[in-house]
Amino acid sequence: MEKEVQKFSIKHPTVEDAQSITDLVSLCDIEEIGEPDITLSDVLDMWNSIQIETDAWIVLSTTNEIIGYGFVEITGANRMDTCVFVHPQYKNQGIGSVLLKKVEERAKVLAKGKDGGQKLMNQIPFTNTAARDLVENRGYRFSRLYERMKIELEGQPIQPLLPEGITLQSFQANYDENTLFSLYDETFRDAWGYTKKDSSTWISQKQGEGYDPSLWIIAWKDSKPVGFLMSRMQDDGLFIDLLGVKSDYRKHGIGKAMLLHIFGLAYQRKQKTILLFVDTDSLTNANRLYQNVGMFPHSQTAIYMKELTI
Missing domain, CATH: 3.40.630.30 (Gcn5-related N-acetyltransferase (GNAT))
Incomplete structure (x- = not known):
């Protein structure tokens, strides 16, 4: 039975949250591809190139469980990348939309003063049709397909x-x-x-x-x-x-x-x-x-x- 969440809070993560974020993303991976595709070192490595106190967010349930995570990263002069994750048991409650709004607001701040058009790239599991519908409704368009090979x-x-x-x-x-x-x-x-x-x-x-x-x-x-x-x-x-x-x-x-x-x-x-x-x-x-x-x-x-x- 899915949990019912009436309220949740959002804040920036700290280094102490890295393992819990890894666990959250692993749950999302298992739902989408059948196995985890992230490690603690992946999260820490990503944080080597972003400012988590301004460019990453976690969503907490009423019991302080991390049920959402998102970030935005500057990856080039005219490009930023983002990923948003929502706990499988807490989907369809607006968490993804809230995180995506935070990401886009921050991306616009980071883009100010930069020359040329700024692009925001969002990475989504191909099988996650709900997430794809969400970003399409917010003005994103499909651009590319990447394969994980093994x-x-x-x-x-x-x-x-x-x-x-x-x-x-x-x-x-x-x-x-x-x-x-x-x-x-x-x-x-x-x-x-x-x-x-x-x-x-x-x-x-x-x-x-x-x-x-x-x-x-x-x-x-x-x-x-x-x-x-x-x-x-x-x-x-x-x-x-x-x-x-x-x-x-x-x-x-x-x-x-x-x-x-x-x-x-x-x-x-x-x-x-x-x-x-x-x-x-x-x-x-x-x-x-x-x-x-x-x-x-x-x-x-x-x-x-x-x-x-x-």
Whole structure:
């Protein structure tokens, strides 16, 4: 039987709320995809790039249980991202609407004084039709579909076959920062949702929870950097955050070699689960690459976009 909530309160979270928020989002994940897709380190990592005292909110029941959570994050010069979560037992009581209103009000404040049009991206499980209806009624339009892909390693991965002249090296802190950022900036410049970022801020945000330089890989063609892979170890597996190869070096097996290399590192550390998210309309057909190394789609996330009017 669903709980009846006549009143609830909303406030900004504190660091002490991180585990309860993780538990809430896990419940939402289980309802949508059958298993949790978040860890405590994910929440803390996200909070490394937002101000929770102004840009995140929790909704409390009359018994002080966290039953809702939302945030807004600046992810580029003209882009902000948001997610809103409501406890499965407290749906259809206006909690999602209240959180979304808070998000949009704050996004407009953050957008003031910025040049160019500001876009707010909302990530929603594709199967959550009620949430999709909610954002559509608030002026968002469907923009993109992302797949969560996964593989469970059943044995030692095969050794990567490196193209001639290609070597793979782990990221060297205090040395490779500019190289890594330049690779990211060049290989993702044409990707959907790309916005220009400051290199030091980008590196700092990526070096959050779970940061391990040995899981950041740079591919070199002789002495020239041509590709990169960034990943981190999480409680639920090794998560591949970004993979990019310069356009002149694509379709030569470099991306596949980096993937198999990181699979091997994960297996050595007794981690058999590998996870990532990919744009189903990727210009480089990245999903085909991941399928080629044995990964399979596990769930889908719909991206809705709204132009902010200041």
